[in-house]
Amino acid sequence: xxxxxxxxxxxxxxxxxxxxxxxxxxxxxxxxxxxxxxxxxxxxxxxxxxxxxxxxxxxxxxxxxxxxxxxxxxxxxxxxxxxxxxxxxxxxxxxxxxxxxxxxxxxxxxxxxxxxxxxxxxxxxxxxxxxxxxxxxxxxxxxxxxxxxxxxxxxxxxxxxxxxxxxxxxxxxxxxxxxxxxxxxxxxxxxxxxxxxxxxxxxxxxxxxxxxxxxxxxxxxxxxxxxxxxxxxxxxxxxxxxxxxxxxxxxxxxxxxxxxx
Amino acid sequence: xxxxxxxxxxxxxxxxxxxxxxxxxxxxxxxxxxxxxxxxxxxxxxxxxxxxxxxxxxxxxxxxxxxxxxxxxxxxxxxxxxxxxxxxxxxxxxxxxxxxxxxxxxxxxxxxxxxxxxxxxxxxxxxxxxxxxxxxxxxxxxxxxxxxxxxxxxxxxxxxxxxxxxxxxxxxxxxxxxxxxxxxxxxxxxxxxxxxxxxxxxxxxxxxxxxxxxxxxxxxxxxxxxxxxxxxxxxxxxxxxxxxxxxxxxxxxxxxxxxxxxxxxxxxxxxxxxxxxxxxxxxxx
Numbered sequence: 148x149x150x151x152x153x154x155x156x157x158x159x160x161x162x163x164x165x166x167x168x169x170x171x172x173x174x175x176x177x178x179x180x181x182x183x184x185x186x187x188x189x190x191x192x193x194x195x196x197x198x199x200x201x202x203x204x205x206x207x208x209x210x211x212x213x214x215x216x217x218x219x220x221x222x223x224x225x226x227x228x229x230x231x232x233x234x235x236x237x238x239x240x241x242x243x244x245x246x247x248x249x250x251x252x253x254x255x256x257x258x259x260x261x262x263x264x265x266x267x268x269x270x271x272x273x274x275x276x277x278x279x280x281x282x283x284x285x286x287x288x289x290x291x292x293x294x295x296x297x298x299x300x301x302x303x304x305x306x307x308x309x310x311x312x313x314x315x316x317x318x319x320x321x322x323x324x325x326x327x328x329x330x331x332x333x334x335x336x337x338x339x340x341x342x343x344x345x346x347x348x349x350x351x352x353x354x355x356x357x358x359x360x361x362x363x364x365x366x367x368x369x370x371x372x373x374x375x376x377x378x379x380x381x382x383x384x385x386x387x388x389x390x391x392x393x394x395x396x397x398x399x400x401x402x403x404x405x406x407x408x
Numbered sequence: 409x410x411x412x413x414x415x416x417x418x419x420x421x422x423x424x425x426x427x428x429x430x431x432x433x434x435x436x437x438x439x440x441x442x443x444x445x446x447x448x449x450x451x452x453x454x455x456x457x458x459x460x461x462x463x464x465x466x467x468x469x470x471x472x473x474x475x476x477x478x479x480x481x482x483x484x485x486x487x488x489x490x491x492x493x494x495x496x497x498x499x500x501x502x503x504x505x506x507x508x509x510x511x512x513x514x515x516x517x518x519x520x521x522x523x524x525x526x527x528x529x530x531x532x533x534x535x536x537x538x539x540x541x542x543x544x545x546x547x548x549x550x551x552x553x554x555x556x557x558x559x560x561x562x563x564x565x566x567x568x569x570x571x572x573x574x575x576x577x578x579x580x581x582x583x584x585x586x587x588x589x590x591x592x593x594x595x596x597x598x599x600x601x602x603x604x605x606x607x608x609x610x611x612x613x614x615x616x617x618x619x620x621x622x623x624x625x626x627x628x629x630x631x632x633x634x635x636x637x638x639x640x641x642x643x644x645x646x647x648x649x650x651x652x653x654x655x656x657x658x659x660x661x662x663x664x665x666x667x668x669x670x671x672x673x674x675x676x677x678x679x680x681x682x683x684x685x686x687x688x689x690x691x692x693x
Binding site for chain 1: 504579581582585591600
């Protein structure tokens with residue numbers, strides 16, 4: 148059984164006895180995992196490659212449904228319902244639970260259209276409202292000053308760090324409740340990385356954040372809670388400041404002190 | 409010794425590569441030389457004259473140019489939407505079990521020799537047009553349809569390949585914002601693959617405009633400019649395939665060469681445009 152520290156805040160997501168099996172796999176990649184996710188906090192998921200942290204992250208917005216044959220079991224509770232149910236409206240779910248990927252993914256369109264994309268998908272047509280919200284999202288993502296004079300330019304002309312902030316602006320423009328970050332800085336240089344980290348910390352005022360990272364310093368720097376996963380199981384979940392100083396599980400200690408991983 | 413072999417190999421390969429350029433130059437020179445008589449005799453009238461009457465020594469290329477352009481246009485209008493549809497199905501919608509067999513059979517279709525499309529068109533398609541659309545069945549329309557069927561597999565296969573280059577992570581990003589499959593196809597995949605898709609269309613266009621065997625059977629070789637697409641017509645390659653045997657005067661012979669020179673220039677231009685698009689795609693990716 149995992150060691151799970153008490154979470155005092157309200158919870159935004161609750162994973163209960165969750166299991167996940169890939170279409171081609173015989174064994175479950177995530178086994179009987181139970182984990183609360185605190186609201187307006189940053190929860191980092193760490194663990195060695197193949198431990199299932201990204202698989203878990205991609206379950207929160209049902210990304211696995213894009214590929215046939217994958218199987219979920221157990222429950223992930225969000226706003227009082229189990230989002231793993233067949234009848235779950237995935238479009239609506241993905242609007243409420245946004246995602247940022249390992250590499251910047253600027254769409255082949257202008258900077259403005261990138262940020263407006265999610266709102267337009269929801270049918271927003273009013274030009275002044277759109278441009279207000281695009282501006283606000285770009286400001287919130289700390290990239291407005293750099294792009295305000297070239298909103299009509301192709302987004303692929305931006306640098307990697309700028310593109311990643313553009314993707315964050317695009318994701319927060321639809322005002323999600325949860326944002327999933329899948330190793331968001333793995334393709335970026337150190338300066339862009341620290342910019343993104345600051346931004347993530349600022350964002351928790353408004354959204355609950357779950358971040359998968361290979362980089363333990365990153366988890367220590369940005370997160371409030373850290374979950375350590377190993378071989379598809381949650382080994383320990385605790386307050387970040389406690390876990391990196393006094394881990395309660397031996398396995399966690401060995402991982403964060405670099406004995407394996 | 410090994411340096412000597414390296415050098416030898418380098419010169420040999422350079423010679424082989426240069427020989428291609430020499431061949432093209434040679435072909436061009438031959439066409440130009442043989443066209444000279446008609447170019448000097450007819451001048452610019454050659455491309456504006458609508459009458460082609462060898463017995464009266466009248467040689468106007470306009471009906472053949474018109475036929476080439478219109479039959480290709482009909483083929484493209486029919487084939488482009490179908491190719492996009494097939495490509496979308498194969499790259500995004502088809503279940504994994506269907507993707508590979510359907511994909512492979514489309515590639516096989518692209519390898520059917522064009523003379524077979526021509527025979528099939530003459531014996532099975534001409535009667536259908538005659539009975540259900542009108543005319544004698546041998547017509548501009550029939551040629552356009554047979555051409556469209558001929559270029560469709562190639563266009564569909566290349567368009568699918570271009571769509572398949574869209575990174576998964578880009579598609580997932582659009583799904584993650586609440587996009588539907590249709591949103592992702594029209595907003596992400598098609599814009600991302602646009603340069604490759606347009607390039608494939610232009611290559612297909614080049615193939616259609618120069619196509620000889622498939623249309624010779626079904627077009628009729630009638631030098632006539634008519635708005636009625638069920639009437640027989642001709643195109644540049646159809647004229648060339650039909651008339652070299654009968655060219656009894658120097659001017660007749662030379663004007664056929666000038667027609668082929670025209671075709672070569674048109675094809676070169678089209679391929680250059682396609683190349684431009686493919687190069688642009690590489691730069692973006």
